Amino acid sequence: MLKALVWDGSALELLDQTRLPLEKEYVTCRSYRDVGDAIRTMKVRGAPAIGISAAYGMVLASREFHAGERAVYIERLREAARDLTAARPTAVNLAWAVGKMLDVALGCPDWCRIPEVMEAAARETEEEDVEANRQIGRNGASLLGDPVTVLTHCNAGALATAGYGTALGIVRAAVEQGKRVHVFADETRPYLQGARLTAFELVEDGIPVTLITDNVAGYVMSLGKVDCVIVGADRIAANGDVANKIGTYSVAVLAKENGIPFYVAAPVSTLDLACATGRDIPIEERDPREVVEILGHRVAPQHVAVFNPAFDVTPARYVTAIITERGVARPPYRESLKEMAEVEHSK
């Protein structure tokens, strides 16, 4: 499986996900600004992957600005952190990873060693993500029957993470356990992460996948063809409300209406207990051109207004369980998620 990001010790290579699946090209980020641009333009996407990319962006900043006074240095690192965090507002993993890197810098007594310590921390974040995904996979796979048909929305796969994936990590773990898994992949307009990335990952891995337009998700559920839904998350509020790719709310409502479990798979770093509910989560709106142009070709009339939110919020009442690397949280989420976060703090 292609990796979404590769740190080569001096630069961050990002697989250009805007060009998949037809072209497999990496872009080289030599500065934190390059990383910010790649996140903004969605060359790299997926909450965990943009978090880790931003962590390496902070490493690049720590090298670029490593001169002069400590106070000035730290101020410039803070500026880089603000810039990277602002690249995309909804996924909390970005702020989480950047904040973690700043803490590492601030906590390092030896000024000379800050870049080196930050690089070690970024590598560790990357490795921990893959391990978290494998654990999410094991935790989630135990919930699946055999055979099982899973519907997923957007791409919460290897390409959205440092590797293995969250929602698709559960699919991979189930396959590794010998379960017969079939996946319906929503194409996920406007950016087509399902058609371009999820279908690509699963075809590459030889896992049976059927691509559908987003309009077909409800229909296949109503036909009794779906056993469960598994999606990723960009931010999870303290009450269990989930911000994820636009259209996730619709899938969740349709799953509930059809009596199908709706699972969210995400690392603990996606929890944001500072957000009481989904109403506190900022929802990014993106360029109307993502909707009115496809592959650079205009599909809609000139002068038409467009509303293009990149995410929506699924209220906790539609979420059957939230699967993290620390276990499976069930309602009431205010208690179960707090418990999961506290395990983290007590580490």
Next chain:
Amino acid sequence: MLKALVWDGSALELLDQTRLPLEKEYVTCRSYRDVGDAIRTMKVRGAPAIGISAAYGMVLASREFHAGERAVYIERLREAARDLTAARPTAVNLAWAVGKMLDVALGCPDWCRIPEVMEAAARETEEEDVEANRQIGRNGASLLGDPVTVLTHCNAGALATAGYGTALGIVRAAVEQGKRVHVFADETRPYLQGARLTAFELVEDGIPVTLITDNVAGYVMSLGKVDCVIVGADRIAANGDVANKIGTYSVAVLAKENGIPFYVAAPVSTLDLACATGRDIPIEERDPREVVEILGHRVAPQHVAVFNPAFDVTPARYVTAIITERGVARPPYRESLKEMAEVEHSK
């Protein structure tokens, strides 16, 4: 407003809806086979529009085969009727219009006059459709508040009919009554009828419209931004189950979940009381290339399986009312639709 179809007395000119909104070109159908091809390839689409096109296709057949014995002639007309009806299986208007034209031929005592009588019947069908749509518009507009925001899926507009439209006919009638109407148009993958046709019609008419991807429909409902949903229909079963463009079922479930009325607008010719429920309605599956290629450009990996149904069935329990030219049918539909159909028979 451009007309979807123009009968010039010797040929049927069809606006090529695969090329809208950027190119406005008509294709000329000089034989019933040309008409069948145009229906199959969706140059003309929309249940009423394909019915009327097929009626003119029968006129072309009646001229082409007008020689020899009456029995042979009628048999060739039946062949043309079967061919046209098979062009698309779900919309009942196609079978309805073709059957009506055959009845006209069979009922004409003067062999010489059959083509002429059929042409008159086809013209009448076209004119009646526009009048039916205006009446649907009046019947539906009275249900709307002021101001009102309507969400619609696919294109049930002037381009889907002989003119004025069914769902968009209600929007037009409300605007004519001075109501302030704003429309959310789902883009409607894979064929993008919402982006290419509904947005185009409304922009041309100066009616405020916001284009959204299908994934946004649920989200705008959850934000309280939608007052009602209005869609067209391709076939309505005796119990009120509605076959319409894929994704309609999802929109209906989302409307119910958010307490939003879900209206279906269609002429009585869309009722098929011979279908007891939606399970009896054949659902057309179309070429996977509609999903994996957009404007001729591949967006998905090679070798991925695709499920591409063109329609789905919305169970009657999600339908607030069915608005026809004869009035507004409410549940229980088995009674209210039967009554509406009987008014037609007694005419």
